[in-house]
Amino acid sequence: MLGKCIQELRMQKGLSMSELAERSGVTKSYLNALERGIKTNPSIQILEKIAGVLDMELGSLVRYVYDRQAGNAPFDSEWIELICEMKRSGISKEILKSWKDAWANNEDEDASKYSS
DSSP: OHHHHHHHHHHHTTOOHHHHHHHHTOOHHHHHHHHTTSOOOOOHHHHHHHHHHTTOOHHHHHHHHHHHHTTOOOOOHHHHHHHHHHHHTTOOHHHHHHHHHHHHHHHHHHHHHTOO
């Protein structure tokens, strides 16, 4: 499952296996074996290298694999990146939640205007 998830994420990023290998410093043959499920226990260092090229933190990669194994739909990596970007820029969870609530309240008010 780990290898299939790496393959999915690699393809979502539009990377060939050769590009991932070159950027991560992990050999193409190792990546191939990983994606095909032949290698199933890569080191943390290898996973960190791969995650870095996929613009993810190691924890996000592990969560992605865990969710896929549990049968959950994969998360949208663009949303995750947006949230990480907001966090890096100093936007707190509380502010984000207040924006969400304000948006939801605005949508409710707009919908009530047009109901009969």
